[in-house]
Amino acid sequence: MSGDELRIRIGRRFSWRRLLKSGRAEVRRSLQARTVAMVVAVTLAVAVIFSIVSMVSVRTTLLNQVSMQARNDFSNMVQQAQTGLDSADVSDSVQYQQLVNNLASSLQNEGASNLVSVYLSGKDDESRLIVPVSTDPTYEDAVTDDIRTAVASDTHSRVFYQPIAIDVENRTDVPGAVLGTTLDFGAVGGIEFFALFSYESQENSLTQIQLNLISVCLALSVLVGIVVWLTLHGIIRPVGVVAATAETFAAGDLDARVPVTRKDEIGSLQDSFNTMADALNQKIDELEEAGAMQRRFVSDVSHELRTPVTTMRMASDLLESRKDEYDPITRRTVELLSGQINRFQDMLADLLEISRYDAGYAALDLVETDLRDPIRDAVEQVSGLAQAKGVPIHADLPNVGVLVYFDSRRIVRIVRNLLANAIDFAEDKPIDVRLAANRRAAVISVRDYGVGMPHDQVPHVFDRFWRGDPSRARTTGGTGLGLSIAMTDAKLHQGSIRVRSELGEGTWFLVMLPRDPRLGAVPDNELPVDFERGTRRLAITGGFGIADNRSADYIKREGKPRASESASTRGGAR
Template sequence: MLHLRPSGTRWLPEPVRRGLTFWRRSIQARVVASTLLLSAAVISIVGWYLVQQTRDGLLDHRVDAVVAEANDETADARDRLLAVPGTDADAATQKSDLVTPIIQRGETRGFSVVLAGPTGEGGRIADGGTNSTPGLATSSVPLSLEEHFDGSSSTAWTYTTIRSTDGDGVTTAQPGIVVGSQVVLPADAQTYTLYYLFPLDEQEETLALVTRALLTAAILLLVLVAGMTWLVTRQVVSPIRLARRTAERLAAGQLQERMKVAGEDDLARLATSFNQMASNLQRQIRQLEELSRVQRRFVSDVSHELRTPLTTVRMAGDMLHDARQDFDPATARAAELLQTELDRFEVLLADLLEISRFDAGAAVLELDDVNLVDVAHRIVDATRPLAQQRQVTVVVRAPGHPCLAEADVRRVERIVRNLVTNAIDHAATDGVDPGIVVQVDGDEHAAAIAVRDYGVGLAPGEASMVFNRFWRADPARARTSGGTGLGLSISLEDTHLHGGWLQAWGRPGEGAQFRLTLPRRAGQVLRHSPLPLVPADVTEPVS
């Protein structure tokens, strides 16, 4: 079985989704986060620069000190060699006498010594024959510094890693500086090199202390920046949130809600303007509500008041219509026209009363299980005389099983009747019977009826206007069914009362289709319709 990952962020863990929701909805959180990121970047750059400057300063000072100390040791060694008697020809003893005092002073002053040589014979420290501080690895002297003295006798220095072994056999390594100087041994007149290795542990500890101090200061500074940004943005965001909550209450119908005004700054002026806008909206809404109430009352009163005179006129009209055979042709025709217009006036009066009930919120449903297939057949049979008069054929296409919906059968029949008579009114009149198709279908969630005609169709934008009261696509077109212009409006109100959909599609010259969709159970939310809104016999243009 194929499993699809849920769309959006629903597959994420609940805490992550809540965090993303908070991030999207909180401008305060985004401002604080962006400020922290920018501050962290600036502090990192400044901190890195300060650490580099401190490191360079410490190293430069240490280099100057160790070079000076190495030069002093070398000068002292040369002085001692000059004082050696010329009869002393033991080079090994002179080397030992030369380096031993330096090693002893190094142990007290914190540096190590290596005496290598003689030079000029291809000898290297790695070849052996050196005198050095006990425990010091002679490999601590880099080869690059040894190579320097192959062609130069000037004092030189470089950075290195000092490796040594203590009395317990533990080997340590630490950064350091090695300074090399050359001396001439009188016993053999050969040149030897003294290497002084000074550790940088104090400078390393100082640099680590500075780094920790800067890091602590950076963290504290970021916390302070976050707090200050939060407080500053809160002063701006809080009135905005208050305005949002007030606007939500106004949208919910609590028109008396207002914002609190404090101070005279820009936010206070915004709150004042918002309150003025709310007051104006409240006044206008109340005026519209009063006007709507007066209008509904007027329509209801007029409709009721017209019933009595209409009944009297209806009785007189029936008498004239029944006696029209005794009249001359012109009077008989007038009696027939009077009867037709009285029928239309009664329908209009009934529609106005129904509209007034919808406006007053007094319309109720009498729910029952309704088979839309039976409804479609009943309506088609009832409108067959009108269809024959227009020379139009109306057919029903329905599945072999019932399409049930929990609905008010009277209102559903009125909706379908209005759709079918509207299709007959707008069918083609060029002498060719295009037919009208009433299609019914349903599934486990919804049931639908679609009425398809092949008449004049609807221009772009008219599909949303066709349900307006008294709206007509062509005012000059006659209503052969005696419609009042309120049928589709009442049908839409009936559909909304059921929680359904009533939609229209049309294209000039290709007819129109109206689709009624009802939920299978009252109160269910519609997700789709069993029938397409655009007919299957229509080819959509390729965009």
Template sequence: MALATALEILCKVDDLTEMKRTSLAVRVVASTVVLSTIAISILAFVILISVQNGIKDSKLDSALSESQSSIYQTESQFSFLSTQLRGSYKLALDNVVNNFTPNNQGGSGREVILIQQNSPQGTLLKTERSTNLVSKNSIPSELRDRVRASSTLQHSYGNIISRENISPLVSVVNSPRALIIGGKVSLPTVGIYEIYFLFNIENEYETIALVRSTLLVGGLSLILLIAIIVLVVVRQVVRPVRSAAQIAEKLAAGQLEERMSTDGAEEIASLGNSFNDMANVLQEQILRLENLSRVQQRFVADVSHELRTPLTTMRMAADVLYRARDNFEPTISRSSELLLSQIDRFENMLSELLEVSRFDAGVVRLEPELLDFKVVVRRSIEALVPIAHDHQIDINVTEPEQPISVVIDPRRIDRILRNLLINAIEHGENKDIDVLISATDQSVAVSVRDFGVGLRKSELNRVFDRFWRADPARARSKGGTGLGLSIAQEDAHLHGGVIEVWGEIGKGAQFIFTFPRERGQSLRDRPIPILHIAG
């Protein structure tokens, strides 16, 4: 149970951390709260120190003034008593101290200790007096040393310590804090005494504590108020931005009718209007391109179909001329050969255009058969061996010993292999081609590797684009249309597979066709990893 609770807390912490990373509002509010906390803490600390010093300084000034006045009063009173009671100075000491006692009942106000100069700490001597049974130990030793060495009043902070547990002081507070003022007083016929006034400052400390708690509560309330205000303001700013992001995602998904609301502040409305204008322009451009694409596809399909009939007639006429070429003059005989070859070329181009139109129309269907993939690859290679030999190229094949039984459309697989092999032959610069066949329990792959001109990195993502050719001038001389690799990739997708490519200038190129063994399955592994070929 405890473990489950701990895991739930950790998940919530992770959620908050992730929210902080991703939410602009959370980051702004958190930053504002942290900075506000630092600023308010510094301000509260300065105010607290100022108030505390002000209260203590005010109390000290008042205590010094009152103590000096009391010392003068004591000297005057003792001088008067000394002329009347010279034989009983102890009684005179009692009378002097008793003058301070009536207003100090209950442990509040001012206490007085009158002790002989240089007397030891501890118990009061018979000639020493204090109000309300205050102990001589209430006076710090360092304060007594300063009083003896100076003729002015000295002060320190300590506690009022009672000589007995039954003292009235104990019933109020145990050893209350006090401001202690000390000085020397000259008593005629008696000598020099030390007099100490102990001012109870518990009320002052309570005031300081009240100020501290007030600053704490006020600071926390102010931080909370700032956080709420910032959150409200940020939400007002972030809401249209978030709305713009959501609408942008819908636009990217094809929902071109989505628009931002233009209500609200002037800046937000301006943002909405600008965004909507951009969306309108994008929608117009996309619709225009879609219409253009449909017109282009329809044109290609119509032209391809319309050219079929005259091309068939031309083909029949060219075949007749070609079969009778031996009866013609050499020039006419050669022309009949060129005519037939160009008609073959034109027929191939027309077939590619028709295939592209079928892909665009979505009417392509597979005709699957259970075959040995190695046999299909071998058959495609054998058909192109004469062309490879014309370029002084050998095709080297590496394959596993066991048969690779797969369900495929042999015509489309053959077209994929022919396109890859012809591409390697045309760009192989008369260097041999390596064909690698590999398979796992889930996938089958074939790799065609040439060592010719290679491909630039910028070209790797374009080799499967329609009508794209790495070297247009060279492609035209060889009769290429730029559709072969595009059609091969479409055929690969029909089998649930993909063709991947690697290339480097001067090192050649490698195309890897990978597809799952079972129809309908996703491609889960790569028998020939794409990274492997980079080595």
């Protein structure tokens, strides 16, 4: 494998963008990572600001010091040069030039370590007695015309200072300074003296200080991040243990507890959680015991009332058979008595059914039968009530059998209770009963177009003894247990009942039943019909009839078809 291929492969495995995306996701997901990132960012920002302020201050102070030092060094050089000129005994131009050359060399050799070059020239250029001398001609251009003019026009031997930037050893813009003055040398009318100083070493020191500050900032940020991470880890980890234990407790493991490992506030949280769990356990036990006692009471009372109610029923039947012999008032009393006894018997039957379910004694008598039969039976049982209320029932069922394993008695009761509820609230409008099926499940639909319910009441329709509008006249004499029992029967079949309602548009029930309850519940995505998700509208997805994934469902057994084509078009039925 070539080096280029290896680099390409490594580049594919490692991506800064993927790393950044992963880090952002971790920061959003983790409180610990978010806190550490924020603390590190703040620490780094503070350290950077402090470093910048410190560098500006240090740079200003250092440049002032080196500038002062350069001035002092130049003053010493001026004093040395002036002493040399004053003590010199020369008479001709050759000696003058030799003296200036020696003086420049002496000043360069004995000057400060940051002295770059010395430049000497006669103040009177017309005399031509002295040729300008430079110890390093490379930097002659560093002596600008401005400082030359200032020195040439000075008559009081003042020292002039000019900051400059010079190039030193392949480095550009190194800070430095040119200092200049006039030396008194009567024979030639004076000598202009310039000295070039470099601040390279000070600049190197500043650079090193900057690198050190950057390193300290980064190290400090990393150290603070590690400290904060470890601190938060010590806090969040036990809190996470408490949260995990709470989830376990909520899932049903009532014996889940948190080990108390600390004596600080976290320890108080752990101990408080355990105390709360114990209190909840005790309360749950009390509620379960109270519920069991209530269920036993209801069951015992229901059983005990069956005998006297049967006796009352017999007496009422006797009176009913001879009511024509009574006067109108007595006859009406007998009719009311018979009706209330019937309602009492229905309530006892419902209570006994509920008590059997609560006690875990309810069982299914599964038989593979045509699901249309119990639907027809239920429609027939409520037909008299529907006619009396003036409510038409439209049963639109497939024209072929829908074989399903079910308990016929319970399915009849489910549909009958849903129809009785719909008749109560249909307000002379029709009720539609339809059936959908595929290979896995069957769905019975019961819809009325009556008054409907507000959305906040819909979740309570299956609660025991709950009524959406207690003020309404209940001509059916319902007990308030019908829909609860219907849901119980559906759950025994590994199914469920779903409901939607709109005020003024009616109520819609869908009874979801697996084709074979012994195989367990059917996932929502495999149901032939369901309510539209993400909305509360009275709308469904799928279609009624018999189909499987938009194709005809022919399931043959011993040469006989078990199902046929859909009896209606699919999709978006309302």
